Amino acid sequence: MTGPDTPAATDTAILDRYEMVVGLEVHVQLRTRTKAFCNCPADFGAAPNRNTCPVCLALPGALPVLNLHAVELATRAALALDCTVHLESVFARKNYFYPDLPKGYQISQFDRPLATGGRIIIGQTEAGASIQIGVTRVHMEEDAGKSVHDRFAGVTAIDLNRSGVPLVEIVSEPDMRSSAEAGAYLRILKQLLEYTGVSDVSMEEGSLRVDANVSARLRGESRLGTKTEVKNMNSFSGVERALDAEFARQCAMLDRGERVIQQTMLWDGARNEVRPSRTKEGSHDYRYFPDPDLPPLVLTALWVEQQARAIPELPQARLARFVSDYGLSDYDAEVLTAGRPLSDYFESVTRQHGDPKAAANWVMGEVMAALKADGIPPDQFAVRPSALAQLLNMVRDGLLSHSAAKRVFGLMAESGERPEQIAEREGLLKVDDTVRISAWVAEAVAARPAEWARLREGETKLLGIFVGAVMKMSGGSADPKLVNQLLLEAAAAGSGT
Numbered sequence: 001m002t003g004p005d006t007p008a009a010t011d012t013a014i015l016d017r018y019e020m021v022v023g024l025e026v027h028v029q030l031r032t033r034t035k036a037f038c039n040c041p042a043d044f045g046a047a048p049n050r051n052t053c054p055v056c057l058a059l060p061g062a063l064p065v066l067n068l069h070a071v072e073l074a075t076r077a078a079l080a081l082d083c084t085v086h087l088e089s090v091f092a093r094k095n096y097f098y099p100d101l102p103k104g105y106q107i108s109q110f111d112r113p114l115a116t117g118g119r120i121i122i123g124q125t126e127a128g129a130s131i132q133i134g135v136t137r138v139h140m141e142e143d144a145g146k147s148v149h150d151r152f153a154g155v156t157a158i159d160l161n162r163s164g165v166p167l168v169e170i171v172s173e174p175d176m177r178s179s180a181e182a183g184a185y186l187r188i189l190k191q192l193l194e195y196t197g198v199s200d201v202s203m204e205e206g207s208l209r210v211d212a213n214v215s216a217r218l219r220g221e222s223r224l225g226t227k228t229e230v231k232n233m234n235s236f237s238g239v240e241r242a243l244d245a246e247f248a249r250q251c252a253m254l255d256r257g258e259r260v261i262q263q264t265m266l267w268d269g270a271r272n273e274v275r276p277s278r279t280k281e282g283s284h285d286y287r288y289f290p291d292p293d294l295p296p297l298v299l300t301a302l303w304v305e306q307q308a309r310a311i312p313e314l315p316q317a318r319l320a321r322f323v324s325d326y327g328l329s330d331y332d333a334e335v336l337t338a339g340r341p342l343s344d345y346f347e348s349v350t351r352q353h354g355d356p357k358a359a360a361n362w363v364m365g366e367v368m369a370a371l372k373a374d375g376i377p378p379d380q381f382a383v384r385p386s387a388l389a390q391l392l393n394m395v396r397d398g399l400l401s402h403s404a405a406k407r408v409f410g411l412m413a414e415s416g417e418r419p420e421q422i423a424e425r426e427g428l429l430k431v432d433d434t435v436r437i438s439a440w441v442a443e444a445v446a447a448r449p450a451e452w453a454r455l456r457e458g459e460t461k462l463l464g465i466f467v468g469a470v471m472k473m474s475g476g477s478a479d480p481k482l483v484n485q486l487l488l489e490a491a492a493a494g495s496g497t
Helices: 012-017 068-080 179-196 236-255 301-309 315-326 330-336 340-353 356-374 385-396 402-415 419-425 434-447 449-456 460-473 480-493
Strands: 018-029 091-095 105-109 115-124 130-142 146-152 155-159 166-172 208-218 228-233 263-268 273-279
Touching (some): 012 018, 012 236, 018 236, 068 115, 068 179, 068 301, 105 130, 115 179, 130 179, 179 208, 208 236, 228 236, 236 263, 315 330, 315 340, 330 356, 340 356, 340 385, 356 402, 385 402, 434 460, 434 480, 449 460, 449 480, 460 480
Parallel strands (some): 228 263
Antiparallel strands (some): 018 208, 130 166, 146 155, 208 228, 263 273
8 A cells, every 4th residue: 555554754753653563473393293184294395386285175975084293293382382271172164265285164263262372481571571472362273375366477376385284373462552563573483483393484485474463542542443454474574564564554644534444465575565355254153063074172181291201391591590500601691592403403513522611612613604694504514513622622631723614714714624524634634833933933033124123112003014924924723822922032032932
């Protein structure tokens, strides 16, 4: 939408009179090998319509059979979100027509979901109180297929590989009051789901999708305004931008005395605007009823307890442990626990090397830079934790200088070789031979007579130039402490040898 409804055209004073109210519906594909109700592969990237069978194509006579692993993962997600898991829940048919919905309905859960009543803490107020977002429900359902609009000119193609892939839908309470809070909620939710191993939570592959319900009301009002649902957001920053745009649109309408209509809006990130898609459906439009082909899902308290024990250490607990056990700063611990793979990598290096601060510095520096440059996750990185620990051991034991260790690390990242092999082959093992280093010192002094004269006269900041020159000549192998010592002795003696 353009014109007076865009955020840029909405006066700040108008926006300040209203309060944003946001609730999010997050669809998460579960990390299972097969689909929710059949044995078709649930993997991403197969040729169109390759991963299909009579069940997920809804051919006559095909009956669904529930995937137990999907139930396990859904239960662990609910427990990680502090929800109450119900021992009996019901699968229902949600009836609607999409070209990529082969049954004409979606198997979901409605009035008796798997779990209810959870929460996510997204931060603290200035007074130190927790900012808590309620989780209304977590329910299981199957995914629809995918309509492909750009493969053939003028034609929409249908790919049913995704049809039947198991999902959980995580529905929040309308507790968020800004796009920033919504972004924080999503990032913490993604982190929790990654730590529990429930999903790979990749928005690029569609395994995490967000629908946002947003409304505006005058500040101080308690009654909720009419909400709209915003779809087609493919990043967390896109969600934040879409919420700001839709909030501004609604504020402009309310300020003109117009009525907001409950409808579904599509986000156009390229134009930074929202536009109407269709009138928003209510639950009655879907004509829910229990699926006659699936009995109620009945769990036992012992089974739920077993799923709780299967949940690994969660991010906040790990962050607190990194601060208390390893003596890391809050900032370092937050960086290192942002994702489970990096956190596991750091902890493995620390356990094998023994110095948490050195391990943290290298992981947050060289390792993260290499991962970003190569676009790979830690578990695919050529430098395994044991190899990095050995490299740090060599620095600690005086076998490698810090600069030489960085060169060795770069070669390790390219080849995957062990550090001791590279250091020996490249001649990078630390040289503490006074005669050899004295020769390099003399060469460095001879090449810079003017700077050497100023250093002898007391301009000590120039010492770094000569140390750097010697380290370069030695390929990083000279002992930096001995280099400094010999340079200072030469300056005091009035010579370069």
